[in-house]
Amino acid sequence: MSETFAKKEKEKKKAKEKRDKAQKMQERKESNTKGKSLEDMMAYLDENGNITSTPPDPRKRREINLEDIQLGAAKVEPENAIREGIVSFFNDDKGYGFITDNQSRENVFVHANQLAQPVKERDKVTFERERTPKGISAIRVKKVG
Secondary structure: OOOOHHHHHHHHHHHHHHHHHHHHHHHHHHOOOOOOOHHHHOOEEOOOOOEEOOOOOHHHOOOOOHHHOOOOOOOOOOOOOOEEEEEEEEEOOOOEEEEEEOOOOOEEEEEHHHEOOOOOOOOEEEEEEEEEOOEEEEEEEEEOO
16 A cells, blocks of 8 residues: 555644644643642732732831721812902903913803903902803802902
């Protein structure tokens, strides 16, 4: 029985694939992570909050006061607090403008309907803030002095 060259090559190729497959299976068995000890699976946080495989240095430990931990959203200031500001822009024809809040340095929208008396740019005013669907608006605006 004579075997052809192609048939021999095909058998060599199959044998090589079988050896490669057995070698890969052996490598997977050796690098298997199942059955590791608890110490091998532990992860630690360092002083900056990064995950590491080494325990943290007890000398770098910081004490944190319980009162300093904030749970939930940031404290909200009361919306009806009277604030002071300066009219940075006002258009009499269109009936709106902006007030620069002295406390937060934000520009707050103001409509002419919320003015107690007419204002112009650089006037000092007191106002209250109100949340609207379009953002924060100034209400009950009064000129100071």
